[in-house]
Amino acid sequence: MPDRILVIGAGITGLFTTLYLSENGYDVTLVDRGDISRGTSGKFHGMIHSGSRYSTNDRESAIECIRENARISKIASDFIEDTGGYFVALNEEEEKFGDKLMEGNKKCGIETSEVDPQTFIMDIEPRVSKNAKRVFRVPDKIIHAYEFSMAVAAESIMKGARILTYSSIKPKDNGSVTISDGTNTKNENFDTVINTAGPWAGIVSELFGSDELKIMPTLGYMVVYPSRFVNSVINRMRPPSDGDIFVPYGGSTILGTMAIVTDDPDNPQVEEEDINDMVQEGKLLIPGINGIKYSRTYYSSRPLIEDSSGNARSTTRDFRIMQSSDNSKLISVAGGKFTTGRLIGEEILRTVCSRNGDSFSIPDIDLNSSYSRFLEKFGSGKYSRILRSIQGRTGTIDEERILPSVSAVIGSMIDEISWKEW
Template sequence: MSERIAVIGAGINGVFSAYYLSTSGYDVTLFDRGDIDSGTSGRFHGMLHSGARYATNDPISAKECITENRRISGIAGRFVEDTGGYFIAANEEEAQFGDDLYEACRRVGIDISELPLDDFVKNNPKLSRSRRVMMVPDKVIRSYEFVVTVAAAAHLAGTKIRTFSDVKRIEIDGDSVSGIEYERAGKMATEKFDMVINATGPFSGKILEQSGLDQTPVMPSAGVMVVLEGQVSRSIINRMREPSDADILLPYWNNSILGTSAVVVEDPDQFRPEMEDIQMMIDDMADLIPEVKNMKIRRYYYSVRPLVEEESEDSRTASRSFRIVSQEGLNDTLLSVVGGKFTTGRLVGEEIARRIIEHYGTGRNLKDPDIDGTIETFEERYSRDPVMARSMSRRGTIDEEYAGIAEAYAISAIIGGER
């Protein structure tokens, strides 16, 4: 097919959109102002959600999460650690909320089971303050390796990937998109496209404003994560309460990630965490796990979520589901993704592809990427590339557990057009 499609944003939504569109026969180019997975997708806490966290107040998002949890685990198990997740009550109020949590999870199809408290505390002495415990199928996913591999699958299917290419504006001609203008290596360039997918997350409104268009209903919400040295548990710990600040502690490599806060911001590029907010998060989690106060803070980071703006401006009650918004007056040639989570990124890409296939009237069967096959094909094709060869040589060494990250860097450098 001759239709040219630009996808802006190489996070989880963008790479899956590019993959499904390329395998459907479209001419696709993927742009990002930084590296693959360098924005919101690469800055979350690492949880592949079971959906239990949203079961009581956002059942649509909860159903999407549990469905995608199972699907991603099936196609990308090498990047997923099946840690399981505990919901733990620190007080009587939270323990009572457990009844609502249990029933809500059952209603949306999430496996949840209550654990005998005495046995749990005996086996988890660091969690001796627990008042009630339930188990759900939360998991940990290695974001960068996964997203880069999906991008590699898109590349092998024909997607042209341009990292470190900052799209400045979307060009319009009458009632449709005509192309984009972007900066790469200090030089401005313009390319013609028939359709543009705006998958820039919290920046989706900003790129539209720069293009003289109405903004999307996006509510940028900043969340801070604190990386603590060591681990309390090999499973994910959730506070047994409605979603709020500092209610997740997640094992990642040999550390623990404490998350997260939620603050609505006007400009995603201008947010900076405050140390007092970080200390408040630690103090809050210490009500359940006193040990976190003694754990060394290795670093902290933040992401800005592209939440769907509703009547309420409360970022905690805003839906974690997603919308695909067609820009008014442009005949479905400019689609923007609003909302969603890392866990549902595959679903977003699939829905984008279905919308475009319907727009052009072309029939296609969408197939998930073969993750293992992609890695094998890529390694074979680029084995003589010195960067790829260097990363692959780390196998069989003392640092083999981290070799996947080195290989992801190499793949990104090769497919991003930087070499």
Template sequence: MAIDTTALVIGGGATGAGVARDLALRGCDVTLVDRGGLADGTSGRSHGLLHSGARYAEADEVGAEECIAENRTLRDIAGAAVADTGGLFVQLAEDDPDYFDAKRDACEAIGIPVEVVDGDEARAAVPELSEGVERAMRVPDAVVSPSRLVAANARDAADRGAAVHYGSPVEGIRVDDGEVTGVAVGGALDETVRPEVVVNATGAWAGELAAMAGVSVEMRPTRGLMVSVDYPGLGTVLNRSREPGDGDIVVPHEREAVLGTTSVAVDDPDDYERADWERERVREACAAMCPALSDATHVREWWGVRPLYEPDEADRGGRGISRGFFLLDGADEGVGNFLSVVGGKLTTYRSMAEATADAVCERLGVDEPCRTAETGLPGADDPAALDEFVADLGGPGPSDSDTVGR
């Protein structure tokens, strides 16, 4: 028997769960489906950084402004899903001091709090920091638990009437007279869903999903490796103050430090090479900032696939510093009730979801404002409750499997 729904959101990562929550808060009838566990794709395979915006400040003012705004919002609404670690951008002797100065100036102009300290002060904060660190810049980076964040969004959506189905892959999309009229969903749901509006929030898989509806979404997925080592004493995020490159970030967890990352284009986000050189390069590059990481015991590793939008990547000439998002209307190709949201980053998932929900509500004639920035997530102040949500929705992804439920 077919399921009728007002909005079908496909993809249960941070953005998809955020869209479902936003629409449910506005009183919409929502169904959310994902082929695996929630946060099973890109969201649960990140390094878990909650950006301050400093990483983008000198190259993407708008993106940096969005990051610092969402950073503050998530600290307010997400509670125990966020750890307030702070961050350091460190300049090594071989790094261009002009790049550091440009980043500091841009942060100050945007309103991102920064404090420049010399190498000795930086080493007082992180005792095993390299002697080659000449100066550093404190910024309000933090660490977010993707599994907790996604699960809390999905739980809030469900508590407000949304139907949430994981382990339920989309197997086909029927289009009649320029509208999606049916979506065949297999797995645990095993039903046809008849939506008024479809939101494609499948990240790196957005092109494949869109093709089922006869819509083209050009993606350029890139893989990135994260290596987690036994290193409980870091305490703060470390960023290398240089043009983006492999191994330029270290993210602290409770007992581990996550070293990242690489950027290699892949043809298939489900089937790609895992290369030894990535492990070696990430470890070596991160150890330049903190030499003790060179010998720290390897605990685990994972690759994630970034949902990069091909036209944006082409405009920037490949690996760049911007990570904006794009809302694509299937009406441009004759499918009027099919929207795709692509690009972006975990930090800005809520604003991506807001923009997408605004577009859905415009089509539906729903005149309700977004309330996700002011409404706290359920269980936000109770880590055990958040971890129960995660367990109920498929378990944690590799990004935070060392901390969630422990």
């Protein structure tokens, strides 16, 4: 009988962990207190990193990013917009930093080319400041995170996993775990518990009797503009800082990010003055936003690895997998990014298989076809009517808005299938 594994946290790391474990024959249940990709994985800036933001001070993370950029683009191209990214220097200090950036990118294997600033402003991104003194092109991309995450979830269900959303967990003294969504309740024993709860991973670790995991939850604030005024990811040519990146996402543009270390990842702690300061910084890069009112702000809680500095900017974006000495069943992960979520899932699989003495494989799964294969298998019955209605918008003015709706329906189907077949 295969090992029974509980995965906690339905962000991109938990989803790929579930997919790879299921693919390798484990009996996997994934639980989240909210929806799929509702936490950090649904609240970042939508960017698949080239690694360039980290190549000068966090090289291992940069290398992971560029490798995963290529891997994800291969298996899930339908969810990715290859916008490219640019680093722009606005002053002499940033021009000089460009030499360091170019060297760091070269060492990390990140393809980087220098672009004439005037050509860039005239032909590529006319809204960027006319003060641009130096410009580099890098392979940054945009990913539609919700739809991509749901494809991984659908693939996991087809491999035999269960995904239970809006559900609570409660460890019992006898080693079992009670899982409940308020209507359905199960009490089960698991051989392994994998904690992929992101910024809440420390809380989950303590729930299972371990206080070894040290997370530094960091709130990353972003501002959303209701129009798309850049077509590429635009970065300031300097070390990561507040108000230094614009990301085109759908019909909007996102300005980010401001980083604030917090004790409570569920409690946004930001002053309007801080948001305004970030906007003012952004205006130096894209002066045209001076006449555009942003439509909203949002924040993402990042699961950074705690270090002695307590500085959210200098802390690594790499990840760490820990096997608890307090609870032999518990494996936890800290750190990482959406870009490296697939890689972390792979490394968790390696950890589990190494501990169990099992062999494993990690095939390239075609996530572009996951929706169609999932609906072919499970799309009949009570969901067929709403799916027919959504798909009937093909060829209409709303065709580009179909996929998020299909994703939401698949999410409901996944939850129902999981409880029904358990």
